[in-house]
Amino acid sequence: xxxxxxxxxxxxxxxxxxxxxxxxxxxxxICIIWTIMSEYFLTVDNWVNIVHTMCVxxxxxxxxxxxxxxxxxxxxxxxxxxxxxxxxxxxxxxxxGKKDSSGSIPIGLAVGIxxxxxxxxxxxxxxARLGLPPYLSTLAMQxxxxxxxxxxxxxxxxxxxxxxxxxxxxxxxxxGVIPVTFIYVVAFGLIxxxxxxxxxxxxxxxxxxxxTEAARLSGINVTSTRICAYVVTSMMAAVAGVLQSxxxxxxxxxxxVGMEGDATVAAVIGGTSMGGGHGSLFGCIIxxxxxxxxxxxxxxxNINANWQFxxxxxxxxxxxxxxxxxxxxxxxxxxx
Amino acid sequence: xxKVLAIVLALAMVMMMFVACKKEEQKSSTPAPTPxxxxxxxxxxxxxxxxxxxxxxxxxxxxxxxxxxxTGDFWGVVYNGCVAALDELKAQYxxxxxxxxxxxxxxxTQQMDLLDQVLLKKPDGLVLCPSNADSIGTYVTDKFTDxxxxxxxxxxxxxxxxxxxxxxxxxxxxxxxxxxxxMAQKAMADVDKVLFIHLGISKDNQxxxxxxxxxxxxxxxxxxxxxxxxxxPYWVSQVSQxxxxxxxxxxxxxxxxxxxxxxxxxxxxxxYAITAVSELSDAKKSKVTIIGWDFSATEKGYMESGDMYGxxxxxxxxxxxxxxxxxxxxxxxxxxxxxxSVPFQAVDITNIDSDEVKAYMKTMGML
Numbered sequence: 001x002x003x004x005x006x007x008x009x010x011x012x013x014x015x016x017x018x019x020x021x022x023x024x025x026x027x028x029x030i031c032i033i034w035t036i037m038s039e040y041f042l043t044v045d046n047w048v049n050i051v052h053t054m055c056v057x058x059x060x061x062x063x064x065x066x067x068x069x070x071x072x073x074x075x076x077x078x079x080x081x082x083x084x085x086x087x088x089x090x091x092x093x094x095x096x097g098k099k100d101s102s103g104s105i106p107i108g109l110a111v112g113i114x115x116x117x118x119x120x121x122x123x124x125x126x127x128a129r130l131g132l133p134p135y136l137s138t139l140a141m142q143x144x145x146x147x148x149x150x151x152x153x154x155x156x157x158x159x160x161x162x163x164x165x166x167x168x169x170x171x172x173x174x175x176g177v178i179p180v181t182f183i184y185v186v187a188f189g190l191i192x193x194x195x196x197x198x199x200x201x202x203x204x205x206x207x208x209x210x211x212t213e214a215a216r217l218s219g220i221n222v223t224s225t226r227i228c229a230y231v232v233t234s235m236m237a238a239v240a241g242v243l244q245s246x247x248x249x250x251x252x253x254x255x256x257v258g259m260e261g262d263a264t265v266a267a268v269i270g271g272t273s274m275g276g277g278h279g280s281l282f283g284c285i286i287x288x289x290x291x292x293x294x295x296x297x298x299x300x301x302n303i304n305a306n307w308q309f310x311x312x313x314x315x316x317x318x319x320x321x322x323x324x325x326x327x328x329x330x331x332x333x334x335x336x
Numbered sequence: 337x338x339k340v341l342a343i344v345l346a347l348a349m350v351m352m353m354f355v356a357c358k359k360e361e362q363k364s365s366t367p368a369p370t371p372x373x374x375x376x377x378x379x380x381x382x383x384x385x386x387x388x389x390x391x392x393x394x395x396x397x398x399x400x401x402x403x404x405x406x407t408g409d410f411w412g413v414v415y416n417g418c419v420a421a422l423d424e425l426k427a428q429y430x431x432x433x434x435x436x437x438x439x440x441x442x443x444x445t446q447q448m449d450l451l452d453q454v455l456l457k458k459p460d461g462l463v464l465c466p467s468n469a470d471s472i473g474t475y476v477t478d479k480f481t482d483x484x485x486x487x488x489x490x491x492x493x494x495x496x497x498x499x500x501x502x503x504x505x506x507x508x509x510x511x512x513x514x515x516x517x518x519m520a521q522k523a524m525a526d527v528d529k530v531l532f533i534h535l536g537i538s539k540d541n542q543x544x545x546x547x548x549x550x551x552x553x554x555x556x557x558x559x560x561x562x563x564x565x566x567x568x569p570y571w572v573s574q575v576s577q578x579x580x581x582x583x584x585x586x587x588x589x590x591x592x593x594x595x596x597x598x599x600x601x602x603x604x605x606x607x608y609a610i611t612a613v614s615e616l617s618d619a620k621k622s623k624v625t626i627i628g629w630d631f632s633a634t635e636k637g638y639m640e641s642g643d644m645y646g647x648x649x650x651x652x653x654x655x656x657x658x659x660x661x662x663x664x665x666x667x668x669x670x671x672x673x674x675x676x677s678v679p680f681q682a683v684d685i686t687n688i689d690s691d692e693v694k695a696y697m698k699t700m701g702m703l
């Protein structure tokens with residue numbers, strides 16, 4: 001059994017890297033096609049927008065990647081983004097006019113991210129401690145958050161004053177060119193990479209996702225580690241939620257809704273295994289970039305937006321099928 | 337541990353149900369805290385349809401108002417108008433009524449449950465804003481088979497053949513859309529060519545579709561205006577917020593030399609346009625003009641900051657207030673007035689400080 005697990009680990013690791021390299025080539029091919037078809041694709045303004053657009057999806061993708069690596073799933077991710085954005089916006093809104101608005105922004109950030117931590121804690125306790133299936137428990141959390149997203153603000157969307165600095169959180173350009181959101185993607189990616197690869201807790205996420213029973217037998221406290229994984233997942237979702245609400249300058253009930261789908265696609269296209277134990281944050285950036293580039297080129301060419309869904313859906317199936325075939329081949333090679 | 341948690345959750349659920357019921361009771365009997373105008377709104381463009389005429393003598397009717405939502409910049413004001421009318425009618429004539437809506441605006445199944453309750457309670461009249469024109473329309477056709485509970489539809493279309501529907505009280509969306517085009521002509525007077533993107537809501541609902549078609553029809557007659565999306569607007573309800581914003585940015589980036597005009601058809605879409613443009617370079621921003629739909633404090637802020645040229649404003653307060661009175665008039669035997677429509681107001685950076693607009697804003701509780 002240990003031999004089989006070892007073999008699976010070798011295959012998964014190689015397979016994820018192989019998928020990422022393939023995706024980099026696919027992205028390159030897409031870039032070449034769009035460059036030929038649209039003269040505006042390779043412009044600074046366009047790439048600034050691409051980075052702006054992919055930021056929230058990628059940060060949400062980080063969250064889902066961590067959850068999947070740990071062998072879990074989080075259907076409440078979209079509404080965690082929505083709800084944490086609303087709580088942050090409510091704090092900024094309430095302070096605005098009563099105090100210096102800039103003073104309210106750090107508190108809004110803290111409240112938004114704190115909301116995510118609480119959501120993750122509840123998700124983690126329900127899944128790891130009570131043993132409920134993650135699909136069911138996070139679906140229940142999704143419903144709770146959906147209700148609270150409407151009940152808490154009381155007046156629908158929370159529009160932030162146009163003179164507030166809240167929007168600057170997501171729209172500032174460093175040196176007038178580089179979007180601050182790009183810095184977030186890189187910074188969070190590096191922090192999470194260090195956490196996942198270089199800390200004991202991060203490596204335990206992989207271990208539990210790969211083989212829960214083996215992890216338990218080797219002395220890992222599976223319950224508390226799972227809870228931590230859900231906390232980190234929801235915290236990153238909350239970061240995405242705050243960024244999204246800052247970007248649109250409103251804490252809206254439509255922010256982030258359905259983004260658990262985009263985040264999962266970004267993670268899976270980037271090589272994260274739906275079965276747990278394997279995946280990388282770099283792959284998630286690739287997945288986010290791929291989806292953004294595909295939509296961007298089609299927009300530049302004025303192709304109906306619904307084709308984007310069709311193409312991404314087809315590509316997701318292809319990438320999973322190719323990945324499965326590659327794994328099977330590598331497994332059979334090891335058997336030989 | 338599991339048993340304790342289960343008991344705690346069950347107790348919390350029961351307590352929340354009590355709290356929710358109590359709040360619902362308060363909501364149906366007291367006005368919301370948003371400032372309401374001291375007197376019923378006066379139309380800035382059309383005469384007030386019901387209240388200004390000779391007040392009829394009403395019996396003690398029971399009115400149900402089932403909206404698609406009762407919160408937000410627009411619907412919160414509609415709700416205030418309705419509650420103000422119900423309070424007046426209760427004080428003067430002992431008329432009872434309530435106003436409710438599903439938790440989510442698009443949740444037509446929950447609205448059907450609310451309509452089931454209306455059928456059980458059998459009020460004298462129903463004011464309805466359908467969450468979905470087709471689904472609720474079919475439901476109304478099936479369940480309201482006679483005119484024992486007359487229905488006034490507000491804000492949008494309800495695709496039904498039910499004899500219960502006695503009239504519709506909405507803004508003239510097509511006329512407003514034409515007004516939006518006239519505003520666009522004024523805004524783009526200094527340029528030779530305009531490439532526009534009309535952010536339409538949905539083709540399924542005639543009232544919503546007309547928010548775009550009035551503009552698009554007029555634009556076809558003016559060679560200066562070219563639609564980037566052809567004969568149809570860009571139907572935003574088919575895509576997500578992120579996709580719409582990206583679409584706008586990509587389109588603007590791929591037309592650096594064009595003067596671009598973006599038209600909103602509701603508060604949310606106004607904000608999508610503002611967000612999309614705010615992330616562009618200053619050079620690109622200077623080539624884009626935004627004209628919105630539904631005027632509120634947010635749109636006022638955008639106009640003051642120079643992000644938006646103007647917006648077509650409905651009068652949500654009157655929509656709620658007048659529709660309640662119109663139902664009482666009908667029940668008192670006055671019939672439903674031909675061509676009744678909710679007044680609207682064009683607000684832009686050239687008239688935002690005028691007395692006319694200030695009077696309009698007062699009716700909205702904005703001053």
